[in-house]
Amino acid sequence: MLTVVVIALLVVMVMALSRALLGPTIYDRILAVNVFGTKTVLLIAVVGFLFGRPDFLDIALVYALINFISVIGVLRYFEYSNDRHQGDNP
Amino acid sequence: MIALLLEGVSVLCLGTGIFLLVSGGVGLLRFPEVFSRMHAAGVTETLAASLILLGLMLLAGWGIVMFKLLLILLFILITSPTASHALAKSAVHGGLGVDPDRNETS
Numbered sequence: 001m002l003t004v005v006v007i008a009l010l011v012v013m014v015m016a017l018s019r020a021l022l023g024p025t026i027y028d029r030i031l032a033v034n035v036f037g038t039k040t041v042l043l044i045a046v047v048g049f050l051f052g053r054p055d056f057l058d059i060a061l062v063y064a065l066i067n068f069i070s071v072i073g074v075l076r077y078f079e080y081s082n083d084r085h086q087g088d089n090p
Numbered sequence: 091m092i093a094l095l096l097e098g099v100s101v102l103c104l105g106t107g108i109f110l111l112v113s114g115g116v117g118l119l120r121f122p123e124v125f126s127r128m129h130a131a132g133v134t135e136t137l138a139a140s141l142i143l144l145g146l147m148l149l150a151g152w153g154i155v156m157f158k159l160l161l162i163l164l165f166i167l168i169t170s171p172t173a174s175h176a177l178a179k180s181a182v183h184g185g186l187g188v189d190p191d192r193n194e195t196s
Contacts, residue, residue, distance in 0.1 A: 001101050001104055002104075002193075004104075005104055005108060005145075007113050007191070008108040008112055011112065011115065012111050012112060012114070012115035012134065015115035015116070015118055015119055016118060017196065018119065019118050019119055021128065025124055025186065026184075027124050027177060027180070027181040027186065028124055028127060029122070030125055030177055031128055031174075031177060031187055032118070033129060034131070034135075034170075034173055034174075034177070035118065035131045035134060035135060036175060038134075038135045038139060038166065038170060038189065039111075039134075041139075041162065042139055042143070043091075043168065045142075045143065045146060045159065045162060045165055046142070046146065049146055049149065049150075052155070054155045054158075056098070056177075057155065057158040057159060057162065058158065061161055061162050061165065062164060063156065063163070064165050064166060064169070068165075068169040068172075068173055070107070071175055071176070071177070072171045072172075072173065075176045075177060075180045078180055078184065079179075079180045079183055079184075080183075
């Protein structure tokens, strides 16, 4: 059953990557990276279960932390770069 | 007997988690616009992730492993709405927002 979960996770990660490549706007790409990161967390947890290694869950937790911080960081960058270009909104 | 029951419920949780995962992934690809894709991604990130982690918790049984899985679940449930809110806010700020006075029905 866990191998089916791993295969489904890999399929969804490939879908997220294809959305990241196809995505017209920047926000599609950031969304796809966010989904990819969350799925990696799940993949690490499930693989940790598959191979009987309970210490993988710490890695999954740290990865979830880093994924969140990176998405917020990238968004913070894009929000202010728009201001520099337009420069007219209050 | 109880172990069999737990196994069955965890397989059920993992099954529905997989279904939601794949349907959210397909929605991520096929939806026309950023905000509807965000909705599809939200489905996979919150519900499918919590179902899969719940299934793993049932497999693991009482102990430190279940506690770590609970931490991961709580963290994902707290941060993914925040991340999608920040993403939607910066998308609206970046000019992708829906025009408020153009209502859908007319």
